Amino acid sequence: MSTLPYQEPLVVREPGPLQIPEPARRGEPGGPPCAICSGETRAAVWSEENWTLHPPAQGSLVGAVWLASRVHEDSFSDLPEEVASTFGPVAARIERAILSLDDVARVHLYRWGDGGAHFHVWFLPRPLGMLEASGMMLPVWEDVLPNVADSGLAEAAERWPAGSVPATPSSSG
Ligand SMILES: [Zn+2]
Numbered sequence: 001m002s003t004l005p006y007q008e009p010l011v012v013r014e015p016g017p018l019q020i021p022e023p024a025r026r027g028e029p030g031g032p033p034c035a036i037c038s039g040e041t042r043a044a045v046w047s048e049e050n051w052t053l054h055p056p057a058q059g060s061l062v063g064a065v066w067l068a069s070r071v072h073e074d075s076f077s078d079l080p081e082e083v084a085s086t087f088g089p090v091a092a093r094i095e096r097a098i099l100s101l102d103d104v105a106r107v108h109l110y111r112w113g114d115g116g117a118h119f120h121v122w123f124l125p126r127p128l129g130m131l132e133a134s135g136m137m138l139p140v141w142e143d144v145l146p147n148v149a150d151s152g153l154a155e156a157a158e159r160w161p162a163g164s165v166p167a168t169p170s171s172s173g
Pocket residue numbers: 027034035036037038071072073117118
């Protein structure tokens with residue numbers, strides 16, 4: 001079912017030497033500045049009190065977005081409780097909005113945090129019928145599929161159906 005987007009035979013590679021301590025990530029003491037806090041990322045297509053939602057740059061899946069906390073904190077365990085507690089409802093709205101786009105089978109969430117130390121979660125739509133991109137294969141396929149124009153990615157993210165992602169928390173129903 002799920003398949004790597006490469007032809008076989010692939011050869012298993014031995015892991016390289018461990019790098020300890022690890023190099024500082026963006027937004028970490030000693031690392032480069034945080035790209036989210038310094039506004040180097042794509043502008044938000046939606047935001048509210050605690051969260052901002054962004055389209056990717058140079059992506060291949062229409063409907064893909066990433067959600068960032070407004071506060072510069074690293075992961076779930078670092079977020080203030082009042083922010084962390086709103087993650088589930090916000091994620092549900094985003095999932096609903098992506099599923100309303102055409103030809104989306106499922107929405108995958110990925111939080112890695114290896115590149116930057118500012119909380120952000122990816123929402124990737126798995127194309128309907130593309131079973132070889134199931135599970136962990138979706139981001140690998142995302143990497144090799146031809147990129148969609150950034151304007152197309154932003155347009156899809158801005159095309160939230162009315163009510164799925166309210167403009168303000170108070171308008172949620
Ligand atoms: Zn930051």
